[in-house]
Amino acid sequence: MSCEEAAVEQQQETAEDKTEDPSAVESLSEPAKEVEVSPAEEPAAAVTEAADKTPEEDVFTFRALVLTGYGGYDKVKLQVKKGKPTLKSGEVLVRVKACGLNFAELLGRQGLYELLPSPPVTPGMECSGVIEALGEEVTDRNVGDRVLVLGRHSMWQEVVAVPASQTFIMPKQMSFEEAAALPINYLTAYMMLFEMANIRAGQSILVHMAAGGVGIAVTQLCQTVEGVTVFGTASASKHETISQGGVTHPIDYRTRDYAEEIRKISPKGLDVVLDPLGGSDTHKAFSLLKPMGTLIVFGAANCVTGQKKNLLAMAKTWYNQFTINALRLMHANKAVCGFHLGYLTDEELIAQTMNTLLELYIQGKIKPRIDSTYHFEQVGEAMRRMHERNNIGKVILLPEAKEEAKEEKEDKVEEKLERAESSPDPGETEHKEGNVNQEEASKGEVKSEEN
Numbered sequence: 378m379s380c381e382e383a384a385v386e387q388q389q390e391t392a393e394d395k396t397e398d399p400s401a402v403e404s405l406s407e408p409a410k411e412v413e414v415s416p417a418e419e420p421a422a423a424v425t426e427a428a429d430k431t432p433e434e435d436v437f438t439f440r441a442l443v444l445t446g447y448g449g450y451d452k453v454k455l456q457v458k459k460g461k462p463t464l465k466s467g468e469v470l471v472r473v474k475a476c477g478l479n480f481a482e483l484l485g486r487q488g489l490y491e492l493l494p495s496p497p498v499t500p501g502m503e504c505s506g507v508i509e510a511l512g513e514e515v516t517d518r519n520v521g522d523r524v525l526v527l528g529r530h531s532m533w534q535e536v537v538a539v540p541a542s543q544t545f546i547m548p549k550q551m552s553f554e555e556a557a558a559l560p561i562n563y564l565t566a567y568m569m570l571f572e573m574a575n576i577r578a579g580q581s582i583l584v585h586m587a588a589g590g591v592g593i594a595v596t597q598l599c600q601t602v603e604g605v606t607v608f609g610t611a612s613a614s615k616h617e618t619i620s621q622g623g624v625t626h627p628i629d630y631r632t633r634d635y636a637e638e639i640r641k642i643s644p645k646g647l648d649v650v651l652d653p654l655g656g657s658d659t660h661k662a663f664s665l666l667k668p669m670g671t672l673i674v675f676g677a678a679n680c681v682t683g684q685k686k687n688l689l690a691m692a693k694t695w696y697n698q699f700t701i702n703a704l705r706l707m708h709a710n711k712a713v714c715g716f717h718l719g720y721l722t723d724e725e726l727i728a729q730t731m732n733t734l735l736e737l738y739i740q741g742k743i744k745p746r747i748d749s750t751y752h753f754e755q756v757g758e759a760m761r762r763m764h765e766r767n768n769i770g771k772v773i774l775l776p777e778a779k780e781e782a783k784e785e786k787e788d789k790v791e792e793k794l795e796r797a798e799s800s801p802d803p804g805e806t807e808h809k810e811g812n813v814n815q816e817e818a819s820k821g822e823v824k825s826e827e828n
């Protein structure tokens with residue numbers, strides 16, 4: 378991904394749809410035609426009409442978040458779509474329980490993510506849920522399977538029709554929130570660490586945005602290799618948490634020059650630097666490498682300074698872009714790599730890596746940290762949490778209507794009271810809803826029927 382490229386591309390764009398990228402992860406076809414939209418904050422969302430549906434399919438409705446244009450939070454609206462998504466051969470219908478919010482969606486809302494088709498479009502690259510129907514020729518999935526799903530967009534809706542090959546069976550102990558938090562962050566982290574950097578015992582690494590979704594995934598995966606020293610930049614309020622999570626040297630990039638701080642501790646430099654920032658930070662990253670070190674560029678977060686697009690920040694990031702010629706690179710004895718999951722077309726590699734990650738989860742070696750959960754109606758607040766740099770871990774979106782969740786919670790409280798009256802259990806905790814951190818969420822998040 379490059380927001381610099383996206384900025385140029387956006388200027389050239391007309392209202393017509395962008396050409397599909399040949400990604401391994403196919404896009405979803407929209408089942409319904411949009412006729413009206415309503416602000417995400419309004420629970421009574423607009424209804425869109427489906428064409429050529431049978432009466433039975435016609436009564437089927439589902440909630441979806443739709444990016445209606447580029448700009449601020451108000452551009453993402455909640456709609457109710459009408460008409461059941463039609464399954465193609467090899468596809469499954471998933472009832473979505475939780476969706477992941479990624480930095481790419483913040484870029485996408487500003488028109489800076491080139492893999493997201495032009496609005497109107499439903500964003501979302503990952504979700505989790507339960508299989509509700511099977512298309513023809515699906516033999517390795519069953520109705521009722523709990524799955525996590527990896528897509529390119531269109532995952533932020535109550536039901537999705539996706540190729541079965543893009544679904545992965547969730548381990549029994551995994552919550553739907555964890556499953557929605559895993560695919561993008563952990564695939565990115567794993568592939569950078571083990572496919573590109575080939576990180577080894579005793580090496581040192583710098584990870585920026587260390588308290589974010591990818592940052593925490595990188596830190597956890599580094600713990601699977603003996604004696605890796607992790608330098609992590611994050612806002613100061615998050616340092617205690619990331620230290621507990623495995624960051625050896627947390628650095629407050631807001632008040633200190635992180636490169637100077639690293640040189641004080643590690644004068645010879647680092648083996649690996651992961652750069653999701655771009656611009657002048659890529660120069661710093663390259664200069665921080667030891668000979669034989671590896672720099673992986675995987676984002677341009679410096680382009681984004683808030684809710685609305687910042688042309689100055691984009692220009693600055695573009696102007697300070699890192700370039701190097703082959704001769705200088707050879708003399709430096711350093712490797713410079715780029716990674717972008719969205720452009721990775723090797724489906725087999727993605728599936729293999731996902732299975733490795735699920736195994737690591739089962740072994741207790743990785744566990745997505747859920748920062749907070751928001752209902753679809755609250756998508757603006759969810760995005761604000763990331764823009765304002767408040768999240769520690771993953772921000773999750775829940776398709777379930779806020780009111781329904783409230784009623785369910787009230788029912789559960791009533792049930793608990795009834796049970797407490799008959800047999801008091803001091804160990805039980807109350808479900809706290811809304812914008813909650815991981816500890817709170819673990820008490821009452823959306824769980825599988827089995828849990």
Ligand SMILES: NC(=O)c1ccc[n+]([C@@H]2O[C@H](COP(=O)([O-])OP(=O)(O)OC[C@H]3O[C@@H](n4cnc5c(N)ncnc54)[C@H](OP(=O)(O)O)[C@@H]3O)[C@@H](O)[C@H]2O)c1
Binds near residue numbers: 589610683765
């Ligand atoms: N290439 C790929 O395939 C790929 C895949 C996934 C993600 N990424 C990239 O990886 C990075 C992290 O993504 P993520 O989804 O895990 O997000 P994230 O790290 O959870 O993002 C939010 C956090 O990043 C930090 N941050 C630093 N600069 C920021 C800025 N300009 N705006 C907002 N927050 C900023 C803030 O924490 P602190 O202030 O505490 O640092 C904030 O809380 C992004 O650059 C993203 O584009 C790339």
